[in-house]
Amino acid sequence: MSEQVKVHSAVKVHSVAEGPADGPVVVFSGSLGSDHRMWDPQVKPLVEKGFRVIRYDTRGHGASPVPPGPYTLADLGGDLLALLGEHGVERAHVVGLSLGGMTAMWLGVNAPDRIEKLVLCCTSAKLGPPSMWADRAKTVRENGTGSVAEAGVGRWVTAGYATAYPERTGYLREMIANVPAEGYAASCQAIEQMDLVGDLPKIAARTLVIAGAEDPATPVEHAEVIAGGVPDARLEVVEGAAHLGSFEQPERFTALILDHLEAAR
Ligand SMILES: O=C(O)CC1=CCC(=O)O1
Numbered sequence: 001m002s003e004q005v006k007v008h009s010a011v012k013v014h015s016v017a018e019g020p021a022d023g024p025v026v027v028f029s030g031s032l033g034s035d036h037r038m039w040d041p042q043v044k045p046l047v048e049k050g051f052r053v054i055r056y057d058t059r060g061h062g063a064s065p066v067p068p069g070p071y072t073l074a075d076l077g078g079d080l081l082a083l084l085g086e087h088g089v090e091r092a093h094v095v096g097l098s099l100g101g102m103t104a105m106w107l108g109v110n111a112p113d114r115i116e117k118l119v120l121c122c123t124s125a126k127l128g129p130p131s132m133w134a135d136r137a138k139t140v141r142e143n144g145t146g147s148v149a150e151a152g153v154g155r156w157v158t159a160g161y162a163t164a165y166p167e168r169t170g171y172l173r174e175m176i177a178n179v180p181a182e183g184y185a186a187s188c189q190a191i192e193q194m195d196l197v198g199d200l201p202k203i204a205a206r207t208l209v210i211a212g213a214e215d216p217a218t219p220v221e222h223a224e225v226i227a228g229g230v231p232d233a234r235l236e237v238v239e240g241a242a243h244l245g246s247f248e249q250p251e252r253f254t255a256l257i258l259d260h261l262e263a264a265r
Pocket of ligand 1: 030031032033097098099100152155191217243
């Protein structure tokens, strides 16, 4: 990690590790409002290919601790570094979606020695306007995550998916509604403060950027900024995917992730 980066407040996040203990490690970092189950579709295919898959709940989400906010990306990145330490992992591939992708980019900039390859799904290097995140944090602190769950799932999956798969869509809505209000709000504040655009050229890791063609939260143009800024990056756009593309189009996302991680360099 670079000398300048100080991580004061890492928390021990809840994690699940699957696959061979000696396999190459892939850490999955999730979206605002999710927990580690959002990556369920990716686990079996990666484990079958010999990867050690570590998923976790971002601080303030799922079964992880909920320290009072605001959080910063440095906090979230520090938690992931502490997670690597807990699992005895020197270097890992990191796959992140949305807030998880922001955390992955932060690591690519600030802890390049701990990162193998990056996969940045449905994410952004600067997601404004800041007032929207401040407003959402306030709403959630006042009214709970249930008050934003319906709108949230409307960004996560396409209308066609919601109609075709009401039970799965309800499962995702519940996932959002179950996030502790302070954890969700404090994470909004991390996004409010985030601006990684100028740092993208510092990311040395070989990077795959994946966008959902129908993502209303982090549209394809945001992925183009990332792929244009990271020196060794390429972009794939997946049709029929909104924001939680890895869940809505699991076969396509998983195939792209595997191709990238298994490529010779
Ligand atoms: O607006 C949303 O809920 C989508 C989103 C933006 C950042 C993130 O992690 O999720």
